[in-house]
Amino acid sequence: MDFSFEINSMSNLTMLFLLLSLFASSPLGIIKLSSCSEVHTKVKCIHTEREALLSFKKGLTDPSGRLSSWVSEDCCQWRGIECNNKSFHVTKLDLRNAFKLFTYVDDSKTTRYCNSCLGGKNLIYLDLSYASFSGRIPPHLGNLSSLIHLDLKVDNGYIPPNLDRSSVFSPNFLDDFSRLSSRNMDWLSSLSSLKYLDMTGVNFSGVGADWLQAVNKLPSLLELHLYSCDLESLPLSLPFVNFTSLSVLDLSGNQFNSSIPQWLFNLTSLTKLDLRGNALQGTIPYDFVNLRNIEDLDLSGNHKICGQLPSFFGIFCKLKTLDLSGNNFSGSSIDSFLGKIPDSLGRLGSLTSLFLYYNFFSGSIPSSIGNLSSLQQFSLNENEMNGTIPESLGQLSKLVNLQLDMNSWEGVITEAHLMNLTRLEGFAVTIDKNQSLIFNVTYDWVPPFKLKYLEIESCLIGSKFPIWLQVQSELTEVTLRNVGISGAIPEDWFSKISSQLTHLDLSKNQISGKFPQHLVFPNVTYFDLSYNRFEGPIPLCFKNVAQLYLESNLFSSPIPSNIGDLMPKLQILDLSKNHLFGTIPLSITKIEGLEILSLGKNQLSGELPHHWNDLQFLMVVEVAYNNLSGKIPNSMGFLISLEVLVLSNNNLYGEIPSSLRNCSLWSIDLGGNYLSGNLPSWIGSHVLMLCLRSNLFSGIIPRQWCNLPSLHILDLAQNNLCGGIPDCLDNLTALIYGYNNSYFGNHLTGEIPNELSRLIELGTVNLSINHLTGNIPQNIGNLRLLETLDLSKNNLSGPIPKSLSSLTFLAHLNLSFNNLVGKIPSGNQLQTLNDASIYKGNPSLCGSPLPIKCPGDETFDGPTISSGSVDNKQDGDDYERLWFYVSIGLGFVVGFWSVCCTLLVKKSWRHWYFQFCDDIKDRISLIIALKVLQLDDLPEGIMNMDIHQ
Incomplete structure (x- = not known):
């Protein structure tokens, strides 16, 4: 049992070191005469030092009895005390983690005596480690000039x-209060x-x-x-x-x-x-x-150490431990060699531990790594390795732990990579490129190692569960995530590891069949079978499980009514996307440590449990897409930690209970139900998402909602709301400064407030199927990140604002079935939105992409041009034509005189030119003569043929 040594005030701390000075300089020991036998006995302990120690002990409480030996005459025999064999002075005081000091009784005699004997020279060893101090180091410590060992x-x-x-x-990480x-x-x-x-x-x-x-x-x-x-x-x-x-x-x-x-x-x-x-x-x-x-060299956790790992590290032939993790080695560079692990590391023959994780190394592991014959620990996870894993890795016969996860490995792993790793206990390899690394080993190969920890993710190990995994009977942690396994898991393998297993993740495979219900996993705390094809009843053999993920399978059974008793330590329960039926058992609400409950996309029916009072840690409730009915229980308001509530697409009815204001909700999705009444005005200021669409809410949008600074997504579509859109929307600062969506389809009336155009980073605005009137805000183009705008099925009038054409991200637009008039603006993103249905139901609109031409467009296919523009265009054409003729003339003059002037100035060139012209003339004359002779030799019949034949 450990107890801490606490000194709770400055005076008490000073007292301790005054005591130490006393040990170092008090007079030599005493002779005590025994009253019983009259035998002279020499006691080694110096009397004044013994008394000082006892005085010090009086102020302490010692619940462990650690100082029970501090009663005999010879203090040199006390626990934690050592004396010099000749001088009998206390030379060693070892009080590390010795006792707990609650009070200290001030002994004025001891204090007066210690004040006169500072400057000790005998104490050589002082260990007060793992004591809990407050105050400052007193100056008396500096007087212990013979100290060799000081541990504070x-x-x-x-x-x-x-x-x-x-x-x-x-x-x-330190607590200054007790330091x-x-x-x-x-x-x-x-x-x-x-x-x-x-x-x-x-x-x-x-x-x-x-x-x-x-x-x-x-x-x-x-x-x-x-x-x-x-x-x-x-x-x-x-x-x-x-x-x-x-x-x-x-x-x-x-x-x-x-x-x-x-x-x-x-x-x-x-x-x-x-x-x-x-x-x-x-x-x-x-x-x-x-x-x-x-x-031993440890430079880990210095994120600003960067550049290339120097090749000279290979000279440290005595190096046993090298930890360079958590740095910025091998950042981006045009040098293709920068970022590689240097071959020189292969010369560190004494190395037992090599930690390179959390860096930016790339490429392949150098084959020289196989020379590290003493290596036991090798961690290269969380890098940017994008090459192959060398076979020389299989030469590391003393390797115990190999961590290669979170990289982008390519190629294959064969038996040669693993066959000599006889001591391997931990192995991790995960990649972010889907199955670009393949385990190419014989199906029935039996490896020489017995693993305790195994993590393989996004690699391909084969459709069948390989023998080299089935023989691993000592596993305590297993992750085989997205590795291409299909079919059933061998039951005998499960039975081999069930007793010691603590962590199992087989998610994102195609594993099928029923999970063996008779097996018991007493030590499992993490269990993930999600995204497979398991069927039958859900497994319930995990008494101590904290996180249970079974989502996206084919499980089909009711949730056991006693699930809270079977798995009382659950913190996360995810049974979503299965075929579960029946009701939500009341015992779920008795799992006091539950934090996340996800039952969405099943076939659950009945009502929500009515007693949520005990779940003080519950943060997420997600039961969307079921057949639940009834009202939302008022007791949900006792979930003070609740942050996410998703009850959408069920058959819930009634009003939203006002007790939910007591929760810590930041995401609320109650859409697709039959909820009614007015919209709740009590929505908290920290709400990020509010979805109440497809219900029966009536009344107006509360103006209190204009004071929701964190709101990013608001969806009120398909309700029976009336009144206008509040003109205080611009108070929703999160809608101004974040990517957001707003949906308001109801029976809203009035105009679209101009304040809407101030929400400059809205991503989606849907005001369709309302009774809105007036014009579209002229500054709608200020919504610079708008991707979807739906104003269809309203009574909007006036022209379409030209600023709409400035929206460069707009991908979905619907202005149909309104009373808009005038020419459809063009330009930028609007040129790609050429579907005429966007503007359907607005008989007074004209222009592309509608077949209706605007006035003045009858003659031209393009846009109408005013007369002033025509005159300007004609003037421009004349100006361009003039420059065209001038450029031709200048080109002719420059070309002509460039040749002629050269011939006039250079006599030899002139002679050569005319000689060349004569040669060409003679050649042409000869060719013509030959053609004429050939025609004279043709038969007469051919010569007289009708050329029209």
């Missing part, structure tokens, strides 16, 4: 090993003998760059741990590095925002360097080659 690490906060990309960049802190580190300068210093979790915010100057005064230091200390400055250089014997440096989890410092490369004795979880930036400098003794 605070038990709060840590960086988890599986960081996501957001948390890894903000590593301040030891220091305004400076000047007190360190007197502890020149320190070899081990661990102040993990101590708050050094505000110290600035001085911390490094203080550390630089500790020439004997071998290990330095300053993890998660809120250090804000990392100096890039030092005039002289004095702690070159340092072998372990941990500066992880701070708030540095700089490049990797130059002084670091003078620490040539380093065997472990941990800089994870900072905000370091830039590329890896070449000077890293100085750290040739490094065995």
Whole structure:
């Protein structure tokens, strides 16, 4: 059992260190005469130090009995205490996580005595780690000049090993309320003998760059741990590095925002360097080659470290652990080699762990990876790898965990990739290209490994469930998602793994048949069979399941009435898109931890349960597309955590209960029912989506809805609403600044308010089937992202605004059956909307695409041109004709004199030209003569033939 050591005030903290000073400088031990035997016994413990310890103990409560040994005469035998064999002074005080301090009784005698004996020189080991401090480090600590080992690490906060990309960049997980802190580190300068210093979790915010100057005064230091200390400055250089014997440096989890410092490369004795979880930036400098003794290097979680992974990493022949995850290695570049994993990593023969996940590496894994004969952990997930997986990976006979998921692998995996991986326990490969990676292994191949963790997604492993998977009997976590499996799952495989299985995902396959009801999975917490072809009754063999996904199958049965008793720990229950029938059992409302309930698209009937009071964590209720009837229960108003309510396309009736105002709803879909009454004016200001279409609502649109700043989608179509559209629509700021939709088809009257044109980022506006009058707003073109506009079946009049032609995203337009007049505007996107039905039922409209021509269009197929325009056009034609003739004349003159002037100036060229002309003349004369002779030799009959024949 662990107990924490808490010091709750500054005076108590000071008392502790005054006590430590006493241990270090009090007089040598005493001789005590035994009253019983008169035998002189030498007691090793120094009396004053023993009394000081006992005085300190009086102020403590010790529920674990950890200090029960602090009663004997010899304090050197007490737990957590060690003394020098010759001087008998306390030299070691180990109170790590020792006891819980609730009160402290001030012993004035001890305090007075300690005040006179500061400056101890005997205590060499002090460990108060994992105690819970408040206050500041007292200056008396600096008087313990003989300290070799000082451990003050605070038990709060840590960086988890599986960081996501957001948390890894903000590593301040600490609770300042209970932390030891220091305004400076000047007190360190007197502890020149320190070899081990661990102040993990101590708050050094505000110290600035001085911390490094203080550390630089500790020439004997071998290990330095300053993890998660809120250090804000990392100096890039030092005039002289004095702690070159340092072998372990941990500066992880701070708030540095700089490049990797130059002084670091003078620490040539380093065997472990941990800089994870900072905000370091830039590329890896070449000077890293100085750290040739490094065995453990962790640069993970510095998202600004970028560029290529240097090939010189191959020289670190002693490296055992290399963690470069959560960085920005190998970003985009025109250099085709940038982004590849360097072949030189294959020279790290001592490497046991290689973590490269959460980066931007691309291409293939280098075949040299097969040379890492000691490798046990290899993580390359969450990159942009888009090549093949080399067969040399199969040479890693000591590999235990292989993580290749979330990449874009191509090619095949054969038996050669896997046949030597005898120690493999965890294997993950998932891709974002659908089944571009194929497992090409013999169906009955039996592998040499026994997996405990298996994740394969979007790869093709074959239609039959392969033998190499069936023989895996030690699996605890299985994901075979979208891998092309069809047919039934072997029941004997399920029975092999059922007892130890905790996670099973077989979703997005074509698995069929009935799920074996007699099997029991006592430890399963996550179970996903969604998007398959399972049939029969739903499986209920998961006593401890928290997340159950069975959507999109062929399950056909009622939901068991005692489902709440069978699976009491459910948090997510998704049975949607099946063939379930019967009623929703009341026991569902007894699953207190339920967060998501999805039963949509089934054949459920009856009423909604009437008792929802106990489901304080329920956030989503989705039961759309069923045959439910009755009213929405008032008790749903007790669901204070409810955010999404989807009851659409059922047979519900009555009014929306006002108790729902107590929920935290941001998405409400009650469309396609028989709900009636007035629209609820109490809709909360945080609602993003409100769909009440296809019901029997009456009355007007509440003006209170103009105060819904978050509303993105509003659908009130196909109701019996009346009155006008509120002119305060422009108050709906989310409709102005986000992609949104609005549907109002009812019996609305009045004009379309001009304020509608201020909702500049609306995506859909549907006001069809109303009684709206007046004109279409002239500034309708301000709705720059509008894709759908439906104003059909109203009584709108006037011309179509010309601004409509400026809508470049408009894909669907319907203005039919109104009283619009005039010419249909043209231009931009309207040119592609050439379906005449868009304007049908407006007898006074004319122009393309309607067959009705506008006045003035009888002569021309194109648009009507005014007389002024004709005159301008004629003037333009004359001007163009004049320039045409001028350009021809200039071309002739330039061409003619370019040739003639050349012949006049250059005599040799002139002779050659005329000689060329004579030759051409002679050739033409000869050809004509030959043709004439050929005609004279033709037969006379042919010569006399009628040419018209």
